[in-house]
Amino acid sequence: MSTKLKVLITGGAGFLGSHLCDRFLKEGYDVVAMDNLITGSVKNIQHLFGNDSFTFVKHDVTNYNHVEGRLDYILHFASPASPIDYLKLPIQTLKVGALGTHKILGLAKDKGARVLIASTSEVYGDPLEHPQQESYWGNVNPIGYRGVYDEAKRFQEAITMAYHRYHGLETRIVRIFNTYGPRMRLDDGRVLPAFMGQALRGESLTVFGEGDQTRSFCYVDDLVEGIYRLLHSDYAEPVNIGNPSELTILQFAKEVLELTGSKSEIIYKELPEDDPKIRRPDISKAKELLGWEPQVDRKEGLKRTLEYFKEEIYGVQQV
């Protein structure tokens, strides 16, 4: 029997999940990736299929979960995560955040595993405090279209803390702010792949509203490092992981045009309901508890991501 530590990563074929699989394999773990492939893709993990330490299970985490043998850690990352995905899949989004999390916590209790839950800056909703500290309770519309994701994630945090307090389960909660990098889906509707895809194809960049809403983008490798450190810390309450470098969506559109050298125009479209007007993480807690802060600046991160999207669109690596 293997003496290696074993980790289950739900959503393992997704953007973040697949990067986590890579990291834990690199650290010498046995990795089980679970995904029902409704928004994830085998393409993200196919490079791991020859690796003896890696197993893929196609399964919907909202159903009973079985993992053979020992299990030391669970990272629960399964969920539609972009606004157009969760608007298209509202029931699945609620189910995976609520029922899926319940099943995962039950599995962790059974196996004596430590669980890290992927939460989100969406728990702050359209925030009335800025930047967002973990102590802020948020401003969420429970019955809006976006509420299916926000409330699922808020419930997820609540049930995780209840398992921690009532069952003494070892739990960790990461609140993830906008993250980007290779393996994002070009068609997931998020602003970064949308603008990059539009710029590369010579289409107009679609800025929603007047583009004065802000976001703060974190490169995926930085996020993965923060998650790795949080999992191995002894802190059970939520921790923000994100890059505090904030800019407006219009500024971001201009950055993408400059980076790609595209002559595309910027056009304006209606702002979606409940779209947060401002967002920037306060990362004091991550700095203090985990000694973590982002290392990859946006210029570098966007360059790396652009290479990936060029390959997706043109089929070859461009130089």
Ligand code: UDP
């Ligand atoms: N957005 C935009 N054009 C697009 C897609 C998104 O202007 O084609 C805006 C969206 O309204 C939001 C911001 O970009 O204000 C970030 O949107 P995204 O879907 O990436 O993620 P969110 O941070 O809203 O979850």
